Amino acid sequence: xxxxxxxxxxxxxxxxxxxxxxxxxxxxxxxxxxxxxxxxxxxxxxxxxxxxxxxxxxxxxxxxxxxxxxxxxxxxxxxxxxxxxxxxxxxxxxxxxxxxxxxxxxxxxxxxxxxxxxxxxxxxxxxxxxxxxxxxxxxxxxxxxxxxxxxxxxxxxxxxxxxxxxxxxxxxxxxxxxxxxxxxxxxxxxxxxxxxxxxxxxxx
Amino acid sequence: xxxxxxxxxxxxxxxxxxxxxxxxxxxxxxxxxxxxxxxxxxxxxxxxxxxxxxxxxxxxxxxxxxxxxxxxxxxxxxxxxxxxxxxxxxxxxxxxxxxxxxxxxxxxxxxxxxxxxxxxxxxxxxxxxxxxxxxxxxxxxxxxxxxxxxxxxxxxxxxxxxxxxxxxxxxxxxxxxxxxxxxxxxxxxxxxxxxxxxxxxxxx
Numbered sequence: 001x002x003x004x005x006x007x008x009x010x011x012x013x014x015x016x017x018x019x020x021x022x023x024x025x026x027x028x029x030x031x032x033x034x035x036x037x038x039x040x041x042x043x044x045x046x047x048x049x050x051x052x053x054x055x056x057x058x059x060x061x062x063x064x065x066x067x068x069x070x071x072x073x074x075x076x077x078x079x080x081x082x083x084x085x086x087x088x089x090x091x092x093x094x095x096x097x098x099x100x101x102x103x104x105x106x107x108x109x110x111x112x113x114x115x116x117x118x119x120x121x122x123x124x125x126x127x128x129x130x131x132x133x134x135x136x137x138x139x140x141x142x143x144x145x146x147x148x149x150x151x152x153x154x155x156x157x158x159x160x161x162x163x164x165x166x167x168x169x170x171x172x173x174x175x176x177x178x179x180x181x182x183x184x185x186x187x188x189x190x191x192x193x194x195x196x197x198x199x200x201x202x203x204x
Numbered sequence: 205x206x207x208x209x210x211x212x213x214x215x216x217x218x219x220x221x222x223x224x225x226x227x228x229x230x231x232x233x234x235x236x237x238x239x240x241x242x243x244x245x246x247x248x249x250x251x252x253x254x255x256x257x258x259x260x261x262x263x264x265x266x267x268x269x270x271x272x273x274x275x276x277x278x279x280x281x282x283x284x285x286x287x288x289x290x291x292x293x294x295x296x297x298x299x300x301x302x303x304x305x306x307x308x309x310x311x312x313x314x315x316x317x318x319x320x321x322x323x324x325x326x327x328x329x330x331x332x333x334x335x336x337x338x339x340x341x342x343x344x345x346x347x348x349x350x351x352x353x354x355x356x357x358x359x360x361x362x363x364x365x366x367x368x369x370x371x372x373x374x375x376x377x378x379x380x381x382x383x384x385x386x387x388x389x390x391x392x393x394x395x396x397x398x399x400x401x402x403x404x405x406x407x408x
Contacts, residue, residue, distance in 0.1 A: 005340035006238055008270045008315035009246075010348045012214025033235045034210055035249035036327035043247060043332065045239035066212045111212035121323070123240035123334070128247065130327070136209035144214045146350065 011147035013067045015079050016044060016052055017103050020059040024103055025084035027052040028076055030147040032064055040133040042115060045126045051084040053127050060117045062131060063102040068110035068142035073154050075108055099135060110140045169199040177202065215351035217271045219283050220248060220256055221307050224263040228307055229288035231256040232280055234351040236268055244337040246319060249330045255288040257331050264321045266335060267306040272314035272346035277358050279312055303339060314344045373403040381406065 017026035031045040042064070046053035056062050067075065079089055094106035104112040115131030145154070169178040174192040178199065187196040221230035235249040246268070250257035260266050271279065283293055298310035308316040319335030349358070373382040378396035382403065391400040 001337070001340045002342050003340065005270075005315035005317065005342050006244065008272075008342065008348050009236060009238060010214060010216025010350050011237060031237045031239060032213060033215060033237055033247075033249065034213060035235060035247075035330055035332050037329040040210065041327060043237075043239075043249070045237065045247070066209075068212075111209035113209065119325070121325075121334075123245060125241040126239055128239050128334070130325075130332070133205065136205045136207065138206050138209050138212065143352070144212050146214050148347070 012144050013071075013147050013150055014044075015065040015067060015075070015105055015109070016046065016062055017065070018052055018056045018059050018062045019100075019102050020055040023055060023084070024088075024090055025052050025055055026079050026089055026103065027084075028080035032066075035130065040136075041118065042113060042131050042133060043128060044131065045123070045128050047126055048122070048124070053129075056117065056129060057120065057127070061100050061102060062115050062117070062129070063098050063100065063104050064113045064115070065105040065109035065139075066111040066113075067105075067145050068108055068140050069145045069149070070140075070142050071108040071145050071154065073156060075105075076150065076154065105139075110138065110142050110144055112137050112139055164201075164203045166201045167204045168202040169196075170202050172198050172200050216348050217275075217351050217354055218248075219269040219271060219279070219309055219313070220250065220266055221269070222256055222260045222263050222266045223304075223306050224259040227259060227288070228292075228294055229256050229259055230283050230293055230307065231288075232284035236270075239334065244340075245322065246317060246335050246337060247332060248335065249327070249332050251330055252326070252328070257333075260321065260333060261324065261331070265304050265306060266319050266321065266333070267302050267304065267308050268317045268319070269309040269313035269343075270315040270317075271309075271349050272312055272344050273349045273353070274344075274346050275312040275349050275358065277360060279309075280354065280358065309343075314342065314346050314348055316341050316343055368405075368407040370405045371408045372406040373400075374406050376402050376404050 011030040013030050014032045015026050016029045035043045095103040096106050098114040113133050114135040117129050118132050119130045121128045166181050169183040171189045173194045176189050176191040183196050215234040217234050218236045219230050220233045239247045299307040300310050302318040317337050318339040321333050322336045323334045325332045370385050373387040375393045377398045380393050380395040387400050
């Protein structure tokens with residue numbers, strides 16, 4: 001099996017939110033498709049262990065903000081790269097409340113769907129929820145963002161950090177060489193008496 | 205509820221195929237997402253009543269050809285706009301067989317997945333199948349096509365058909381006018397005796 005084939009599937013990206021008792025939370029998912037009509041139902045799949053699906057199992061309701069092409073990495077960092085167990089993910093970000101009292105994004109979303117869970121299926125690594133759509137709104141004229149665009153355009157590229165290791169320091173005045181990674185702050189050149197600030201690193 | 209919101213969901217497009225006894229068939233679907241890992245499982249949703257899901261319910265196996273950006277409208281016409289009850293959809297199109305003996309596309313697909321059904325759920329209008337992935341291959345370096353691109357770029361634009369209604373026929377030889385939508389094939393001009401083939405339509 002060639003696992004690279006899975007990268008050829010197309011996904012959109014949503015911020016999935018819910019509320020149980022006083023706790024509101026949201027996360028990023030890339031699996032939201034309409035699976036049936038009359039009534040319209042959406043399927044979403046969420047990683048087990050994450051807080052949002054745990055809360056959805058108790059609340060039985062969820063809301064989706066479909067991310068549009070204006071979305072920035074900050075939204076992914078906020079909802080996707082930290083846990084609602086540690087922080088309030090909605091603090092300091094513009095959001096609205098739907099009729100269920102669930103938050104959805106006021107910016108960077110082109111549509112929202114308010115849903116109630118009609119079935120769920122534990123698939124081991126994930127839980128698949130099917131939600132009946134109770135309300136739907138168009139929020140912006142921007143096109144939706146794809147998961148491919150997130151990877152190619154939005155997610156920061158890993159930077160090539162030059163891993164230079166310092167093996168010594170050289171006096172830029174007289175050329176004296178000090179052996180060792182760390183030059184003491186109060187070091188003075190034994191040849192020309194210039195201070196540590198006149199030394200430059202020698203790399204391996 | 206604003207139904208236009210549903211157009212803001214992102215989908216890829218696949219040709220879904222199966223085989224039961226001697227009948228192979230395939231159709232176009234826009235709902236295929238990976239919903240779980242270890243083992244990898246895909247969810248697909250199919251319209252009830254169509255032949256392909258009916259065959260999948262009996263065979264318990266299916267294969268997906270993920271359509272890539274080179275796909276033409278012919279593929280959609282072949283697999284999406286006719287029924288396998290009337291035609292053999294695979295006749296005259298290049299295809300390969302996977303280890304289950306199911307056909308997948310030799311062109312216009314960037315990946316394929318061979319799956320066995322591990323669960324199905326009747327949702328009224330559609331059936332949701334979850335398939336465990338038994339094999340996966342990358343087939344082309346082209347990017348996958350999105351359902352949005354199908355609508356914006358691949359599907360022919362509706363043409364303005366002039367709905368002209370014929371109210372009569374005029375003899376092009378002598379100008380005699382016949383009243384009525386249909387000119388009998390054996391009609392002869394009462395003025396000049398020329399045949400029906402010399403008459404031209406008069407539009408409303």
